[in-house]
Amino acid sequence: MKNNHFIFSGHDTIELANKFGTPLYVMSEDIIRKNANVIVDSFKKQGIDFEVVYAGKALLNTAICCIIKDLGLGLDVVSGGELYTAKKASFPMDKIFFHGNNKSIEELIMAIELGVGRIVIDNEYELELLNRLSIERKKKSKVLFRITPGVEAHTHKYIQTGQEDSKFGIPIGEAEEIILKAYKMDGISVMGLHCHIGSQILEDRPYKVVSDIMMGLIKRINEKHRIKIHELNLGGGFGINYSEEKSLINMDEMINKISTLVKRVSKENNLGIPKIIIEPGRYIVGNAGITLYEIGAIKNIPGIRKYVSINGGMTDNPRIALYGAKYNAYLANKMNQNNKEIVSIAGRCCESGDMLIWDISLPHCEAGDILAVLNTGAYNYSMSSNYNRIPRPPMILLMEDRAEVIIEGETLDDIVRNDKIPSWLNN
Ligand code: LLP
Numbered sequence: 001m002k003n004n005h006f007i008f009s010g011h012d013t014i015e016l017a018n019k020f021g022t023p024l025y026v027m028s029e030d031i032i033r034k035n036a037n038v039i040v041d042s043f044k045k046q047g048i049d050f051e052v053v054y055a056g057k058a059l060l061n062t063a064i065c066c067i068i069k070d071l072g073l074g075l076d077v078v079s080g081g082e083l084y085t086a087k088k089a090s091f092p093m094d095k096i097f098f099h100g101n102n103k104s105i106e107e108l109i110m111a112i113e114l115g116v117g118r119i120v121i122d123n124e125y126e127l128e129l130l131n132r133l134s135i136e137r138k139k140k141s142k143v144l145f146r147i148t149p150g151v152e153a154h155t156h157k158y159i160q161t162g163q164e165d166s167k168f169g170i171p172i173g174e175a176e177e178i179i180l181k182a183y184k185m186d187g188i189s190v191m192g193l194h195c196h197i198g199s200q201i202l203e204d205r206p207y208k209v210v211s212d213i214m215m216g217l218i219k220r221i222n223e224k225h226r227i228k229i230h231e232l233n234l235g236g237g238f239g240i241n242y243s244e245e246k247s248l249i250n251m252d253e254m255i256n257k258i259s260t261l262v263k264r265v266s267k268e269n270n271l272g273i274p275k276i277i278i279e280p281g282r283y284i285v286g287n288a289g290i291t292l293y294e295i296g297a298i299k300n301i302p303g304i305r306k307y308v309s310i311n312g313g314m315t316d317n318p319r320i321a322l323y324g325a326k327y328n329a330y331l332a333n334k335m336n337q338n339n340k341e342i343v344s345i346a347g348r349c350c351e352s353g354d355m356l357i358w359d360i361s362l363p364h365c366e367a368g369d370i371l372a373v374l375n376t377g378a379y380n381y382s383m384s385s386n387y388n389r390i391p392r393p394p395m396i397l398l399m400e401d402r403a404e405v406i407i408e409g410e411t412l413d414d415i416v417r418n419d420k421i422p423s424w425l426n427n
Helices: 013-020 029-044 062-071 080-088 105-114 124-136 172-183 205-225 251-268 282-288 319-323 412-416
Strands: 024-028 050-055 074-077 096-098 118-121 141-148 188-194 231-233 275-278 289-301 305-310 329-331 340-346 355-363 370-373 395-399 402-407
Touching: 013 024, 013 289, 013 370, 013 402, 024 029, 024 282, 029 050, 029 062, 029 251, 029 282, 029 395, 062 080, 062 402, 074 080, 080 096, 080 105, 105 124, 118 124, 118 188, 124 141, 124 172, 124 188, 141 172, 172 188, 172 205, 188 205, 188 275, 205 231, 205 251, 251 275, 282 289, 319 355, 329 355, 355 370
Parallel strands: 024 395, 050 074, 050 275, 074 096, 096 118, 118 141, 141 188, 188 231, 231 275, 305 340
Antiparallel strands: 024 289, 289 305, 289 370, 329 370, 340 355, 395 402
């Protein structure tokens, strides 16, 4: 800590705020690489075929694609926009997994023509559509089937997805029939199964349960239909530590447990060991990002609450309003001060629900102070909006002692860029 300032990934955050302005998304390439390597190194110890696929929905832009490419990871995309971003970054198409419960015809054609590695089939309608589009283009699409294994993970209900009552995936009871049908299709090559039980999961038990269920299905498909399943993708969802939530997941132990189970069931049933794939998003970028804001208006209601307003809010971080997420923050220019007070951090949007943090203990806050909100790397920029016509802040990337802009901040002209005045009003 230099000059009482908060140091993030070796950088003085006050110097960053002065140089690049606020609000500012700050990402650390060093931390992203460290997080990814924890997973890859854990798998390497298992002596099995594996692939770590970064879930781009957590945060995607061309610079992040370049890091993921350089790390040798795969990439999970869920839209033409994410796929196009990967293409712009020259990401290897055969390492892309294309997800989504309602991919459009245009998106499927784009995926086939670009030669995307795996298309993850979500439902029977999509299977038939993809088969037809692939045959028309004289291609065979390699697919995984997204299965809902019937496991409910304990997380916010909007980010739970493994239970049967979900818009995603094929209920496990219908899986065999659909896979058998796909196996006979000329435009489809069945590679494996996929499941994803939810996000911000704090323990490893559900992953073990789900691996067991999925191995049971692989066994049945092999025994009854003589179809070999080459790949088992267990999705993402590995939780991180926010302010109150603490993840009990130890990556090394969890990967050991899953791999041991998959190897044992494969051996007992004379199945080849499937390649194990996981798709972490938050685990890789969540703690690699912080957001810097400047404090402005402060409103003290004696005996009730002190509201400290910042120059951002639900437009750059909608997770509090959406999920009641809880964040921790530092007053980045007053790290050594002990005169703490309890305040609530308010966003700048015209909405009472735009509160970033309720009741946090911080040194005495004044206008011009810089607030650093921690763990904002995942699902912040990617879910940001222009509500209230507020331009999105820029994002910088830190790498060792370097810091560069990787997404320009939006301007007021960007805000009106797509507006059109109809002929009858334009005089
Ligand atoms: N794979 C699939 C198929 C997914 O649907 C997701 C997340 C992931 C991987 C990556 O999950 P992660 O490792 O990042 O938890 N907006 C919510 C999270 C939604 C997650 C959607 N799917 C949030 O801000 O908490």
